[in-house]
Amino acid sequence: METNYACILSDEEIIALYWARNENAIKHTDDKYRAYLLKIANNILKDMQDSEECLNDTYLSAWNTIPPERPYLLKAFLAAIVRNQSLMMVRKQGRQKRAVHSQAISLSDLEDVLADTRDTDNALLLTSVMDTFLSELDKEQRFIFIGRYYYGKQIEDIAKEMGVSRSKVNKKIAYIKQSLKQVLETEGLRL
Secondary structure, three states, rough: OOOHHHHOOHHHHHHHHHOOOHHHHHHHHHHHHHHHHHHHHHHHHHHHHHHHHHHHHHHHHHHHHHHOOOOOHHHHHHHHHHHHHHHHHHOOOOHHHHHHHHHHHHHHHHHOOOOOOOHHHHHHHHHHHHHHHHHOHHHHHHHHHHHOOOOOOOOHHHHHHHOOOOOHHHHHHHHHHHHHHHHHOOOOOOO
């Protein structure tokens, strides 16, 4: 499917279509973010058919959520939905945790730190807190955190890219997780 880049709408325009309950919102979302969202889903599921199904569920969830939600960053909002949809599919299919791709495993590493995001108010506050938290990390810490928890990279791969030992990456991850936990507790997010 070729994308006509002349017709790519801005995030604000796409969100406005959702708010107007215009079904073209989904088409424009797909035009702009399909490849990105499929990559996230496929990193977790390792199956293109399942990834396509999660993508469709993501669009439905976005349709049902916007409004009342008005995402600050549509790309991040959709990425969070597709990751959650993919992880729910992994659980639903009964795959063993050890057989899941590293993205799912790395996200489960944060379960003891992250707040309950099923609560919409908590999810919105968490997004804001995470934005601030990431902006305050130094470049190396941000590279490690995003590589591990957003892109699902293996610790070995992060260490190789940085030219450091696995041990150093593991220590930095432990420090970052502890820092994040303290920030979330300070902000009053339920853990």
